[in-house]
Amino acid sequence: MQSTEAPTDGYAEVRVVAASPEAARRVAEVLRRCFAATEQRSYPAGAEGGTRLDLTVDTARPAEPAQSWLETSRSVENARREK
Secondary structure, three states, X not given: OOOOOOOOOOEEEXXXXXXXXXXXHHHHHHHHHHEEEOOOEEEEOOOOOOEEEEEEEEEEEEOOOHHXXXXXXXXXXXXXXXX
């Protein structure tokens, strides 16, 4: 059953669907290197196979390299608003 509730402010729910569990785990690992995250939960993706992986990331606690990217994107967004 899928939740229709929005995550708490500062968090994002992420769903990865991949052909193999290994591919889904690789994507989750990259996200965990950039953001604090919960343990992943994996499920079959459907009748045709594959894996669905769900995790929650804390966007308020980014790590490198996401922190640098977020700071840069915020600076660009603020500059656009000032024009």
